Amino acid sequence: MIEKLKTVAWFARRPRFWPHMAALTAQRLGGATRHEALKDAAAAWAAERAVDIGRALAAIGVAEREQQLLDPALIDAGERRALRSGVRMGGPGDLDLIHRSVRATEARRVIETGVAYGWSSLAALAALRDTDGRLVSVDMPYPKMGNEAFVGIVVPPEWRDRWTLIREPDRHGIRRAVAAFDGAVDLVHYDSDKTYAGRMYGYPLLWRALVPGGVFISDDIQDNFGFRDFAARLGLTPAVVESGGKYVGLLRKP
Numbered sequence: 001m002i003e004k005l006k007t008v009a010w011f012a013r014r015p016r017f018w019p020h021m022a023a024l025t026a027q028r029l030g031g032a033t034r035h036e037a038l039k040d041a042a043a044a045w046a047a048e049r050a051v052d053i054g055r056a057l058a059a060i061g062v063a064e065r066e067q068q069l070l071d072p073a074l075i076d077a078g079e080r081r082a083l084r085s086g087v088r089m090g091g092p093g094d095l096d097l098i099h100r101s102v103r104a105t106e107a108r109r110v111i112e113t114g115v116a117y118g119w120s121s122l123a124a125l126a127a128l129r130d131t132d133g134r135l136v137s138v139d140m141p142y143p144k145m146g147n148e149a150f151v152g153i154v155v156p157p158e159w160r161d162r163w164t165l166i167r168e169p170d171r172h173g174i175r176r177a178v179a180a181f182d183g184a185v186d187l188v189h190y191d192s193d194k195t196y197a198g199r200m201y202g203y204p205l206l207w208r209a210l211v212p213g214g215v216f217i218s219d220d221i222q223d224n225f226g227f228r229d230f231a232a233r234l235g236l237t238p239a240v241v242e243s244g245g246k247y248v249g250l251l252r253k254p
């Protein structure tokens with residue numbers, strides 16, 4: 001009970017987070033957990049379709065001229081910064097997939113949701129240096145964890161001039177991110193609210209902002225059928241990559 005009150009107090013001090021809290025409450029009252037109960041079936045669906053990164057990119061029509069992996073020295077330096085921070089945050093997306101996707105599409109305008117230590121931000125920004133592009137990220141820090149100061153810690157400080165971090169929940173934050181690019185983006189990486197309802201809120205907003213040919217990547221699609229249903233609604237066949245025991249979905253806007 002005390003923990004619940006502390007959570008309410010944490011949100012109460014942050015008016016911009018209230019729409020997120022209202023959505024969470026509505027989900028709990030509305031029995032949204034039935035979607036999350038289908039986790040095993042969603043994981044089986046993803047596993048059946050999983051291919052390696054090169055084949056997944058080819059399947060959505062993205063040609064790679066050369067395969068350049070993220071410099072391991074960048075990962076080492078990031079790990080040292082993460083260790084020094086002394087805090088624990090969410091795990092990384094598929095860094096090779098993000099890096100290779102940004103490079104292959106020569107994306108210049110990228111939005112991501114979910115930053116935590118900032119591994120996916122690092123992967124995108126490493127590739128965006130070649131295209132002179134920009135990254136806008138949306139992240140609501142975990143309530144009550146006191147991690148705010150360390151969100152994005154693995155990103156080299158000297159790269160921050162091409163990076164904007166919106167420290168808000170998806171509800172509101174995504175709209176701000178899209179507006180930062182005047183409504184047109186080349187690539188999206190979704191790694192924030194993994195509930196079915198959260199995906200159904202964020203995916204369409206991000207999809208609408210993608211330019212034709214733009215690439216949409218969502219992490220942890222095995223959590224529920226949100227990604228599968230979204231792709232079906234669009235009438236598109238997604239590609240799926242297995243990544244360290246979880247699954248990442250890809251779509252390309254026609």
Ligand SMILES: C[S@@+](CC[C@H](N)C(=O)[O-])C[C@H]1O[C@@H](n2cnc3c(N)ncnc32)[C@H](O)[C@@H]1O
Nearest residue numbers: 090092093114116119120140142169170192193
């Ligand atoms: C798995 S971590 C992101 C990992 C990151 N993409 C990486 O590769 O290092 C998820 C992050 O999303 C944030 N998050 C969760 N729900 C959110 C929401 N509704 N809006 C914005 N951020 C959210 C969490 O606080 C956490 O920082």
